[in-house]
Amino acid sequence: MLLIVTVSLILFIIALFLSKRLSPKYVKIDGKHVVITGGSSGIGKSLAIQAAQLGANVSILARDKVKLETAKTEIQGYLQSGRKVHCESCDLSGDFENVRTVIQEAESRLGPVFMLVNSAGSSVSRSFVDLKASDFKNMMEMNYYSAINATKAAIPSMVEQQCGRIVFLSSQAGQIGLFGFSAYSGAKFALRGMAEALQMEMTPHNIRVTVSFPPDTDTPGFHSELKSGKPKETIMISETAGLFKAEDVAKTILSDSLKGKFLSYVGLDGWMLATMTSGMSAATSALEVVTQFFLLGLLRVIGLFYLSSFDRIVLQCKKERDAEKPKSS
Numbered sequence: 001m002l003l004i005v006t007v008s009l010i011l012f013i014i015a016l017f018l019s020k021r022l023s024p025k026y027v028k029i030d031g032k033h034v035v036i037t038g039g040s041s042g043i044g045k046s047l048a049i050q051a052a053q054l055g056a057n058v059s060i061l062a063r064d065k066v067k068l069e070t071a072k073t074e075i076q077g078y079l080q081s082g083r084k085v086h087c088e089s090c091d092l093s094g095d096f097e098n099v100r101t102v103i104q105e106a107e108s109r110l111g112p113v114f115m116l117v118n119s120a121g122s123s124v125s126r127s128f129v130d131l132k133a134s135d136f137k138n139m140m141e142m143n144y145y146s147a148i149n150a151t152k153a154a155i156p157s158m159v160e161q162q163c164g165r166i167v168f169l170s171s172q173a174g175q176i177g178l179f180g181f182s183a184y185s186g187a188k189f190a191l192r193g194m195a196e197a198l199q200m201e202m203t204p205h206n207i208r209v210t211v212s213f214p215p216d217t218d219t220p221g222f223h224s225e226l227k228s229g230k231p232k233e234t235i236m237i238s239e240t241a242g243l244f245k246a247e248d249v250a251k252t253i254l255s256d257s258l259k260g261k262f263l264s265y266v267g268l269d270g271w272m273l274a275t276m277t278s279g280m281s282a283a284t285s286a287l288e289v290v291t292q293f294f295l296l297g298l299l300r301v302i303g304l305f306y307l308s309s310f311d312r313i314v315l316q317c318k319k320e321r322d323a324e325k326p327k328s329s
């Protein structure tokens, strides 16, 4: 008992020391320029509203001009006095020069980018066999290259200012590969790898990177995913982690990014997944390092129970499908 307490104490002190050295100070966005890709809908729009409430000048980027204008009007209602919201139509997965021009235009209106949130993205959920080869390419373009383009365009002014925040929207499907998400998960896992490398490069410039791993979140994007032929298996497995509100997910993302945390997650399953898949990501919280030390092994075992329940769902759905098939005589 005494040994456990002593070891814990020593670990805690080490973690505290480490995180003192590694974790940045909490920053405020009052008066700063926050750029949100995909800010016309869902999690991105909630983030834009909350950034406006905290006193930021907000730019939102997306393709559809009508949706952008509607969101702009809504965000205007939350701005603090003297602050502005700007919107710009742009296909972020397209030509980089075009993305750069759009970000430069936003900067000329609202100042250098302090925070960039890459929320633009979309998903397709179908089994590997049913997905088209072009779906895989499309997922990388919509979720990965769109974030690369926006980040490449915004990062020079952050480096010049020697401060900033960058957020990438991955997904729980960017931590665990699930039935129906082979195309989507590829792109969301890719974001994490890139973000880890980027964080190591940005640390000397006082720029913090955050990767968010939300569960299913009630947004227009989620509903169109449901309507686009999402397999029953995927629906049932994803329900494990529940359905969250866009405002709650956005609140966590914003506060984690301002604190400078690398991993951002919501809910109990979110916490378990983030702990278990912490890998070699930047340590930005002493408490997290301590829980990772004590729980990694145990969580792996708990995870096996989840996996076998997912495998049972897949098997059950296959049986149901086979039963529905017309019998060939």
Ligand SMILES: NC(=O)C1=CN([C@@H]2O[C@H](COP(=O)(O)OP(=O)(O)OC[C@H]3O[C@@H](n4cnc5c(N)ncnc54)[C@H](OP(=O)(O)O)[C@@H]3O)[C@@H](O)[C@H]2O)C=CC1
Residues within 6 Å of the ligand: 037, 038, 039, 040, 041, 042, 043, 044, 061, 062, 063, 064, 065, 067, 090, 091, 092, 093, 094, 118, 119, 120, 121, 122, 123, 142, 143, 146, 169, 170, 171, 172, 213, 214, 215, 216, 217, 218, 219, 220, 221, 222
């Ligand atoms: N909702 C969920 O269950 C979860 C979502 N996520 C991720 O969070 C992010 C936000 O999701 P959610 O709020 O549901 O998404 P929505 O579909 O509600 O909104 C997506 C936004 O991105 C914009 N967008 C999409 N593609 C492009 C593009 N090529 N160029 C510019 N803008 C684009 C859309 O506008 P327009 O179409 O006009 O361009 C819209 O503003 C996504 O990256 C998603 O993968 C992660 C986990 C769960």
Ligand SMILES: CCCCCCCCCCCCCCCC(=O)[C@@H](N)CO
Residues within 6 Å of the ligand: 123, 170, 171, 172, 173, 176, 178, 214, 215, 216, 217, 221, 222, 225, 237, 238, 239, 240, 241, 269, 272, 273, 276, 299, 300, 302, 303, 306
């Ligand atoms: C110890 C181990 C714990 C394991 C917990 C496992 C929970 C798995 C649930 C996965 C949910 C995936 C949601 C994807 C949401 C998404 O990105 C799309 N909806 C986008 O539209």
